Amino acid sequence: METAVTKKNEKTRNVILISLSVLILILFLILLQLSYTILKSDKVYKGVYADNLDLGGLSSQELKETLNNKYKYEENNIKITLTTETTETTNKYKEKHSLTDLGISFDIETTANNVFSIGRKGNIFERLHEIFSTNFNDINISPEITIDQDKLNNIVNSFHEKTFVPVKNPEIIFDNNSVIINSGHHGISIDKEQLFNEIIRYSKERKNTKISIPLIITPQEKFDLEELYGNICTEPINATVRVVNNVMTTVSHKVGRMIDKSVLEEAVIELNKGDNITKELPITLIEPKITEYQLKANMFRDNLGTGKTYFSTASQYNIDRNENLNLALECIDGVILAPGDTFSFDKTLGERTAEKGYKSAKVFSGGKIIDAIGGGICQVSSTLYNAVLRSNLDVLERHNHSFIVTYMPAGYDAAVAYQAIDFKFKNSTNWPIKIQGRTTDANELVITIIGTNENPGKTVEFYTQLVKTTEFKTIYIDDPQMAEGKTVIKQNGINGYVVDTYKIVKQDGKEMNRYKITTSVYIPLNKEVIRGTNKSLPQHTDVRDPDSQEPSLEDDADLQDPNPEDDTDLQEPGLENETQDQKGTNVDSDTVDPQDTVDSSDTADSQDAVEPPDAVDSSDNTDNLDSNDKPNSNSIETISSQVEEEDNS
Known part of the structure; x- marks a missing residue:
């Protein structure tokens, strides 16, 4: 049973609960209103600072004005001093710049936003927590910094340029009879990237600061005695010429120098001790053998050597x-070679074509005599070869003909064939040389090499020795259309020969050296005879159509021997005459190989041959014939290899 006390207590408890509920509700409403008011505030919350400057309670505009005043002052008044370290050889350098000078500024807008954002991020509870936290723990905001990269780089580069000292390496200067040697000096520089980063780092501290930049020392090169001695001492260089497209230009001489090495060594020791040390030392000048003046005064002064052969004008073939001969001669006439230059007959003439005016004439090919464009020019190359021998120049390439030729003694000819075999020689003198070619009214082909003979007492002579003779064979060709007993010579025979050519070098008439320069191998040309086998025809009667007959040498004027009445004696070099059957074989053309390769550069020739020179003396530098000599049609024409004692077979 409830008592009155119990009822009273229950009533009291209910009143208390209701009162507390109302109070809590009131407090909640008050707190809610307060929170709303705080969250809706347009001021900086209490406890927010920027660089220890209290910004609480400031509006957005007031905040920006306050920050602008503070940081603009700092931009113009905070100074950063840039300085270099002192070294033994350089003084300290320094310069002072404001943050504005350095391109460093404060971002007022961003900094203000960062300050104003305190208490305004996250949900309601996060915001309230941060707002109430600032009442107990202040928040200090650092300003945002903006860097003008170009402006700062300009300051860094300018500082680098003002402190930079380039390395000056040692140098030598020649002054008449002395050499001036300077040790040079070391270089100085700074690390620009390091300076850039240091400026940014110290600018964030926003206080007057000195940045000390270490110097980078780059030492100059030191003198090396042997290298320096080699640079000072030089051999004299003769004046010379340079030839391009046959246009000659003069290259000046250079004076040589010498120095006392012991004196130089003492100087090097002193020079390597420090910077900007100078020594002047005496040197000896050495004049070259050929100065520019001497070159111009003596160039093309002497006739070094002459080659001479004869040609015929007796027929249309000739x-x-x-x-062809004249075209080739025009190509080589006037050619100039500087010292050390190489002459190539093939390169100088180029391809021999009808478009260039070359005619068809006899050539050697595959052991036969045929017609081809450009025949005859081997007489030019052979005559030039003899001029080269007499000029005592270095022969680089030379080939003999496959058969002997009539215009040049055995061992002295030079065959050429476009892009197959060439005649080459080198200007082995210290002076330029020039080739001069001409023909005379006496049917002489004369080639002379002019230059400068530095040693007139030195002469060269040449002679040949017959090593071997290979007699030709007679081949008979039966012809049923020709009467039995009748014969016609289709091709006369030529013996083959192996001939060695020797060179004698003399000084003032005394023999200094004798050696073989070439071995020339000539193959035999078989004699071909057509003989009749028709017994029904009267003897000595030929019923064939003359146009269909093989030409005989008696009927072929271009191949006719100068003495067609009987077989011609061929004089072997160094031996007595040996009777040979050589009618119509006075052919100057060459053969490249036995595979029917046509040598279009050489032809058959009906002119007389030149007597082979026995021990030609180059002291007079001319061929052993003069214009009044009669060519000897009985001499053997030969060719030799260009390499000394090398057998070119």
């Missing part, structure tokens, strides 16, 4: 052949 006229065509001589046109």
